[in-house]
Amino acid sequence: MSEHPRELIRDLLDGTISDEDLQAIQRAPKDPGRRETVIELEQERVDWDDPIVVCLQEALYVVRKAPGEYVTKCRCGHEFGDAARNWKDSAAVIEREGETEYFVGPRAADPDWMVLREFYCPGCATRLDVEVVPPGYPFIHNFEPVLPDD
């Protein structure tokens, strides 16, 4: 298991860790049980019981539904289907050209060159990914984890 106190890892996940503690963790040799500790802590945070197998990214997990059956699931409980597929194929998508709430004037890219493609969870509207791509670019499949054979 993790060699750092469990509470410290919880603070790390919450983003509330102090600069001193964060630097101590960054300087220390990596604790071999971290993955399991993080999965346990993440499992405590969600309201559902499917066992987390991989913390895929912020707000998304790969969970085991049955032996050998894995799906991508949001923290809110929304399921994106087979974990072997790109979860973006089941997301809600907004494509933005030019200015947005954040990018005004020349801070925004020229839509002749690039658009923002935002992927949302259809369940809780969390913004899960933002691609910077030209129109017509295939969805980027960012991560294909190695899943257990069971």
Add this chain to the structure above:
Amino acid sequence: MEAQTLTPEQTQAPFQLKRRLEERTERFARTGSYVDELTLWEEDPIRFELLYTKLSQVVANAHEVARLVSASPMTRELGELIFGLYTPEGDAVCLSHGLIVHVHTISRMIKWMIANDYEEKMGFKPGDLYFNNDPHIGGAHALDQMIVTPIYAGDELIGWSAGLTHVPEVGATAPGGFDSYFTTRFHEGLYLPCVKIGENDELRPDMEILVERSTRTPVYWLTDNRAKVTGALMIRDAVLELVEEFGLEYFKRAGEEFIEDSLRAAKRKIASVLAPGTYREVAWRGSPIPGEERLLHAPVELTVREDGSIHLSFDGLSSNFWQPFQGSLSCLEGLVMNGLIQHVLYDSKHNEGTLLAATMEVPVGTCCNPDSILYPTTLWGPAYGAGLAVGQALSRAYYAAGYREEVHATSALSSGYTAGGTDQYGRSFGAHNMEFGAAGMPATAVHDGLDTSGVEFNPEGDMGDAEIWEQMLPSIYLAREMRMDGGGAGKFRGGNGIQSVYMLNNTSDIEVGSFGSVPIYPSPGLMGGLPAATLYMWTGKNTNLRELIEEGKPLPAGEGPDPAHPEFVERVEGDWQVHHGSNKATEPMRPYDMFTAVSGDGGGYGDSLDRDPQLVARDVREGRTSARAAREEYCVALTEDGEVDTEGTERLRAERRRERLERALPAEEYKRRARERLTEGRVSAPVRRMYNDLLENNERFAQRMREFWGLPEDFLVPGGDDREGGR
């Protein structure tokens, strides 16, 4: 530092280096290891590590002394230099701090000389000084200049010592060596590809004359040569003392074992801290050449294997052609090695073993591995973004392994300005300002990116003193500010970079240009975070600045809170123009003309609605986030006193979530519409040219497009007559 003397045995020695290099390469390909056993380490690990520690001190000492010998702000102020010790075959053994992107590029130079029979044709001798700034051999552009010298123990060449600095002027067609409109190598200035510029520890005077008569400001190049020679000779002399102390055979064997030790440590660490899997990112840049505008594609596929090895595929890179945004293979390798060291292998010995842990696939004929040395490479092309994307891919692998403290979005892709002409002292000059060494850093999974702090290619980068830049270039700072809202928004925001406003002063003739990117988002966010803001440069010609100064009127103090209506444009009359993306061709300007430059900012992390409202309020108070962004992007309601209105914030955020789902399309419907747009050719020429180049020249990409969109075998994006592809 006494010059070593050539012995009769050396002049008659058979040519061995090429054979040894070939054997070493073949051996690694066959066994996957540099040496079989770490025998010295097993016999006495303390002695083994003691030698490495002493070598580390030797190269660090050379770095620090050379920095003080140089007269260039790039070297003195920004720390754009590195020193190292190499094996006889050219593999890095031990490196100083500094520009670690060049660990491998110097190695390429030495190997190129060996492979091209320099040992036979030139006859390596003690005290030889070889110079290279050809990035197709080693380095990243003509501005990166390296000097190596052989180290002889008696009759035997036992290694090389080397130094590299980045100089600000190389005699290119545009001053300062960086230009966003170079279309051939011949625009890029003076290339000296593996040229012997000195013998017996002395620099050749005729080579100095060559530089003096070929560049606008030769002092930086020439004093940097002295700095590099000083450091390289310091290393050589110290190494010979260590050979005396440890014994020749021990020293030679230890060099090889240090590399094997690094390779093993790299594999162990990768296997223990990165989750196995396949990771993909995409980086972009573009050609701004009129009539040849084209988006440039740089996909990165990182495979982390359970044995701790890494494979990086860049298959799908855009083709090379006559445009400025190309990078050499050496440059891409350097950036990948830089990424691996900074993000994963920062706690092990940095040497050739670091890169041996990774295999790379970079197709020839692309803008990161050009098939002709005639293509320009100054601006690194999409290799820059691809190197940064490797860091983001590694972050996903850290995330899945639980090590959130190592997770970050994409670092800043920087930009800056160049100028040349006559300076305030009446001298010819050419240079670029490199304050972009202190760009905004990316957001991490646990805190905001640091503002105005560094760049990935030089972790020790600094913005430099404004007064030094004003001394080097006849441009006065009217403002040097943090670029509010520059970093990508998110749960944790990207760091804001620097933005400066300049006034030209006291020059009889000057031309100014800028390099950055086409108007794209230069640095993506991670896991829901927004990208960093698009780069740009403003120029104001024929201003009334002189009148404002004489009348004592207020001068602009920055961009102000609204980038759409900058304060300097509002306050100063003139012919203002924005160069979107920050690429601007070099052109004459005059005293009291104004311009701006931006360093680049970091990508954001996570959904902006997950950001702690108190952090948003703090950032508004400190001028890091605008009140507009607080309300519109973060959906944080602030009271008149700047405090968080909790209920108002909850209301705004709930409303935004509703709006998102009302506006969003299910992926299937989105894809149907996007496919229709693509097949009808309703995309711009730069995008169409990018797609059609890849559809014609890259089968893997073409297959991916056909499968994803359900396209016919011979599909090309319709519209225009530019079906020429890239080659």
